[in-house]
Amino acid sequence: MRAVVIHESLTGNTEKAAEFMVARLAEAGVEAVSCPTTAVDYQALAAADLVIIGSWTDGLFLFGQKPGRAARIAQLPYLTGKRAAVYCTYAIETGRTLPKLEELVRGLGADVVGGMAIRRNRLAEGAEEFVDRLLGVVAA
Numbered sequence: 001m002r003a004v005v006i007h008e009s010l011t012g013n014t015e016k017a018a019e020f021m022v023a024r025l026a027e028a029g030v031e032a033v034s035c036p037t038t039a040v041d042y043q044a045l046a047a048a049d050l051v052i053i054g055s056w057t058d059g060l061f062l063f064g065q066k067p068g069r070a071a072r073i074a075q076l077p078y079l080t081g082k083r084a085a086v087y088c089t090y091a092i093e094t095g096r097t098l099p100k101l102e103e104l105v106r107g108l109g110a111d112v113v114g115g116m117a118i119r120r121n122r123l124a125e126g127a128e129e130f131v132d133r134l135l136g137v138v139a140a
């Protein structure tokens with residue numbers, strides 16, 4: 001299986017989470033790479049059986065949350081026929097960030113099989129838990 005993790009990151013947390021995911025996927029024998037939304041690895045994307053897309057939570061901390069720079073995600077290539085999963089990183093409260101991200105990725109034609117909000121003070125643990133859960137779903 002091959003996977004690609006595409007991240008939209010302002011201060012580095014979402015990117016770090018992507019790197020932890022790639023490491024965990026590799027441990028499980030999945031060929032995985034990560035890339036930012038601004039420099040998509042099209043070759044890896046074309047070959048991927050699983051596409052993980054992540055962004056950060058942008059809002060007024062307790063309300064109005066949405067995926068950061070959502071327009072960059074909406075402009076990703078079509079993912080018709082691909083399995084995808086979404087994640088967001090956050091500080092305090094995600095509101096509807098995750099369902100909004102899921103909707104965006106579904107709009108690209110992907111079959112969204114999972115999602116997770118990862119708090120910025122537990123990026124490694126969250127990323128590993130997410131990958132383990134996803135592998136349970138896609139391997140089934």
Ligand SMILES: Cc1cc2nc3c(=O)[nH]c(=O)nc-3n(C[C@H](O)[C@H](O)[C@H](O)COP(=O)(O)O)c2cc1C
Nearest residue numbers: 009010011012013014056057059061089091092093
């Ligand atoms: C402009 C701005 C708005 C934010 N709004 C929220 C918010 O509403 N709720 C929240 O929990 N975190 C909020 N955060 C925190 C980020 O979502 C969090 O630090 C995230 O991990 C950043 O990811 P990044 O380092 O990949 O950019 C905000 C951060 C910024 C810069």
